[in-house]
Amino acid sequence: MGLSRRQLLKTSAAGALGAGLTGAAAAEQARGQGQAQGRRNEHFEKLQPLGDRVKPITVAEMQERVAHAQKLMSDAKPRFDALYIAPGSSMYYYFGVRWGLSERLFAFVIPRTGDAFLVCPAFEEGRAHELLQWEIPIRVWQEDESPYALAAKTLGERGIRSGRIGVEEHTRFTFFDGLRKAASGFEFPAADPITIGCRGRKTAHELELMQLANHATIDVYKAVFASLTEGMTQGDVGNLLRQGFQRMGLTGGALVLFGQWAALPHGTRQQQQLKEGEVVLVDGGTSVEGYASDVTRTTVLGRPSEKLRAAFATVRRSQDAALAAAVRGKTTGSVDDAARKVVTGAGYGENYKLFTHRVGHGIGLDGHEHPYLVRGSKTILEPGMTFSNEPGIYVRGEYGIRLEDIMVIEPNGPARLLTPGFSPSLDRPFG
Numbered sequence: 505m506g507l508s509r510r511q512l513l514k515t516s517a518a519g520a521l522g523a524g525l526t527g528a529a530a531a532e533q534a535r536g537q538g539q540a541q542g543r544r545n546e547h548f549e550k551l552q553p554l555g556d557r558v559k560p561i562t563v564a565e566m567q568e569r570v571a572h573a574q575k576l577m578s579d580a581k582p583r584f585d586a587l588y589i590a591p592g593s594s595m596y597y598y599f600g601v602r603w604g605l606s607e608r609l610f611a612f613v614i615p616r617t618g619d620a621f622l623v624c625p626a627f628e629e630g631r632a633h634e635l636l637q638w639e640i641p642i643r644v645w646q647e648d649e650s651p652y653a654l655a656a657k658t659l660g661e662r663g664i665r666s667g668r669i670g671v672e673e674h675t676r677f678t679f680f681d682g683l684r685k686a687a688s689g690f691e692f693p694a695a696d697p698i699t700i701g702c703r704g705r706k707t708a709h710e711l712e713l714m715q716l717a718n719h720a721t722i723d724v725y726k727a728v729f730a731s732l733t734e735g736m737t738q739g740d741v742g743n744l745l746r747q748g749f750q751r752m753g754l755t756g757g758a759l760v761l762f763g764q765w766a767a768l769p770h771g772t773r774q775q776q777q778l779k780e781g782e783v784v785l786v787d788g789g790t791s792v793e794g795y796a797s798d799v800t801r802t803t804v805l806g807r808p809s810e811k812l813r814a815a816f817a818t819v820r821r822s823q824d825a826a827l828a829a830a831v832r833g834k835t836t837g838s839v840d841d842a843a844r845k846v847v848t849g850a851g852y853g854e855n856y857k858l859f860t861h862r863v864g865h866g867i868g869l870d871g872h873e874h875p876y877l878v879r880g881s882k883t884i885l886e887p888g889m890t891f892s893n894e895p896g897i898y899v900r901g902e903y904g905i906r907l908e909d910i911m912v913i914e915p916n917g918p919a920r921l922l923t924p925g926f927s928p929s930l931d932r933p934f935g
Contacts, residue, residue, distance in 0.1 A: 548731075550727070558713070558792055558793060559713075569702055570620060573614055578616055583668070585669060585690070586615045587670045587699075588671050590676060590679050591605050594674070596794055601635045609652070622641070622643065623643050623651050643655075667691070668692075668693055704874060706888045707888070714912075720756075729933060749790050762778050763776070783903045784804065785800065796869070798910060799910070800894060802906060815899075819847070819905050825842040826893045828842070830911060839891075843895045859896060863878075864893050864894055866889065868890060887914060891911055895907070
């Protein structure tokens with residue numbers, strides 16, 4: 505049916521008015537986006553590389569670590585006669601060498617006395633020499649030879665033909681099995697008493713590197729949290745995090761969760777888009793000279809509900825309890841007990857119902873390493889041990905709140921934070 509002239513004019517006017525409103529809304533939206541971009545640029549411009557604040561681990565420190573391992577091997581009852589280290593963080597810890605895993609054996613052996621040696625594919629010898637931090641004997645094997653027989657032969661030349669060879673925990677089964685068959689006169693227990701005995705307690709230098717990593721993580725988080733806007737996806741936030749770490753000359757990132765999906769502590773495959781009033785949970789970090797950070801901060805876009813404020817306050821009190829309980833001479837399990845008591849006492853379910861995981865893990869060259877703050881653990885806390893302190897409350901289909909800071913056991917008194925400080929509130933996650 506055709507339109508009358510009056511109807512046509514009315515429709516045209518409405519269309520023009522609508523177009524004007526749309527244009528004004530678009531302009532307002534553009535101004536808002538421009539302001540958000542300006543704030544984002546301002547915060548990101550403050551991020552600078554760490555520069556000469558980073559002091560690498562020295563050769564002397566690595567050699568002291570090898571000597572410490574040898575002392576622990578001698579002191580163990582029964583003693584260890586050698587330590588077998590395939591590629592991984594322990595290889596980097598003792599020798600400063602990073603080597604990718606492959607089907608070919610590349611491994612260091614530390615005898616209880618005498619010099620360590622390296623078993624290496626012959627065609628990789630040149631590259632191995634480039635990576636060695638100090639002169640270490642290299643025993644090479646050709647493609648048609650057994651590296652395991654070569655390792656056993658070299659130990660025999662050192663007068664070590666039987667005893668106990670400790671196998672580092674990340675060693676592939678095939679590397680363990682090959683040596684076990686070639687050196688049948690030995691036992692092959694886990695090397696944990698030696699490797700954890702060395703790595704579990706950090707030196708002052710290691711703690712400095714970890715503190716730099718944790719402070720850098722907070723700096724990046726501050727810039728990213730100031731940039732949060734409605735409509736962002738978790739991928740958008742993740743990209744901003746990576747860009748922030750890159751500005752500091754670091755590699756890093758984080759798990760990003762919104763709203764109800766924050767109730768899944770290790771994330772989801774669901775695509776998320778940030779809405780007003782929703783929780784934003786960011787958990788991640790970076791590393792400095794290999795030493796990891798691990799920080800979680802939770803906020804809300806807009807005004808938090810009283811329900812969320814109450815849950816946040818409980819998680820914060822739980823962090824306080826864990827920090828106070830993390831005292832030299834106490835057990836690792838007692839720290840989890842103290843933190844969990846706060847959460848369950850506030851009415852958030854018994855045991856693991858809503859606080860679904862342990863309160864913390866060890867951290868250093870690995871993001872998760874021994875020892876762990878978990879119920880029932882009897883490991884004694886010693887000065888220099890470093891842990892995450894990360895209680896949480898997770899209500900499926902509604903929200904999740906986790907706060908995570910890194911702490912170190914002190915010679916006296918409660919643990920000390922390696923992050924700048926606990927999160928004050930949902931509204932001001934960084935103070």
